[in-house]
Amino acid sequence: xxxxxxxxxxxxxxxxxxxxxxxxxxxxxxxxxxxxxxxxxxxxxxxxxxxxxxxxxxxxxxxxxxxxxxxxxxxxxxxxxxxxxxxxxxxxxxxxxxxxxxxxxxxxxxxxxxxxxxxxxxxxxxxxxxxxxxxxxxxxxxxxxxxxxxxxxxxxxxxxxxxxxxxxxxxxxxxxxxxxxxxxxxxxxxxxxxxxxxxxxxxxxxxxxxxx
Numbered sequence: 001x002x003x004x005x006x007x008x009x010x011x012x013x014x015x016x017x018x019x020x021x022x023x024x025x026x027x028x029x030x031x032x033x034x035x036x037x038x039x040x041x042x043x044x045x046x047x048x049x050x051x052x053x054x055x056x057x058x059x060x061x062x063x064x065x066x067x068x069x070x071x072x073x074x075x076x077x078x079x080x081x082x083x084x085x086x087x088x089x090x091x092x093x094x095x096x097x098x099x100x101x102x103x104x105x106x107x108x109x110x111x112x113x114x115x116x117x118x119x120x121x122x123x124x125x126x127x128x129x130x131x132x133x134x135x136x137x138x139x140x141x142x143x144x145x146x147x148x149x150x151x152x153x154x155x156x157x158x159x160x161x162x163x164x165x166x167x168x169x170x171x172x173x174x175x176x177x178x179x180x181x182x183x184x185x186x187x188x189x190x191x192x193x194x195x196x197x198x199x200x201x202x203x204x205x206x207x208x209x210x211x212x
Contacts (some may be wrong), residue, residue: 001035003028005044012042015068019047019073029055034087039063039094047073048108051082051090058123059094069100071108072167078112078136085113089120097127107132107157117141121148128152133159134178139165139191150176155202159184160203165191172197177204181211 003024010018025037034054041062049065051057056079059065060111067079079098082088090096094111110126112135113119119140126148128134134152137143143166152158158179163169164186176182181201185193193212203209 001029002038003042004038004040006040010044012040012044014043014045016045017047017068017073018044019049019068022046022049024056026050026052026055039065039092041203046079048076048078049080050076051080051085051088052064053085054087056089056120059090059092059096060093061093063092063094065094065096067096067098067100067108069102069109071102071106074108076112078109080111082113082116082119084115086116087118087153088113088116089122089178090124091120091122091154093123095124095125096126097129099129102132109133109136109160111135113140114138115140119143119145121145123147125151128155128158130155133162133180133184135160136162136164137166137169138164141168143169145169145171146173148174148176150174150178153177153206155179160205162186163193163196165193167194169193169196170199171201172199174201178200179206181205183210185210185212
């Protein structure tokens, strides 16, 4: 099933909150067995979006999801979030952006996925001008990141792609300008990073290109 968020009433004025509508679209596609939730051209203001099994968020060229500046709009700590979801993705040639500054303890990620499998993020642009690490993949399995553009150079602790104890990860053809580590592989006593491949990426960083 493919569903445009505008079919459910989403408004692209950059001001009206579309959080509930985008999440409703995800629920409908998930309930139908999977498919794409499509964001058409325009700027759609939103808080946390929660992906479910077999749902891919597809950003058409000229589309933008513009993140709220209110920490209360991020109960999951991210603009795009998933937890224990399988076969999910964020794809297309649109932009996902957070521009508002946040207090240190309340900064959201642009994308955060926890304990997910078969994850694809492809061709999207992620802009972060005041949040935390742009992305965090925690305990994820089979992750493909391809053709992503990340801009977080003016953000303290603005890591581009961060991983905590994830396995089977391919990172290719990405362009990252990071205020901190461009790519960070992190681990804990029971969560190692295993089987990573990083190819054909351009990394610009205030700290490390690849930090392990």
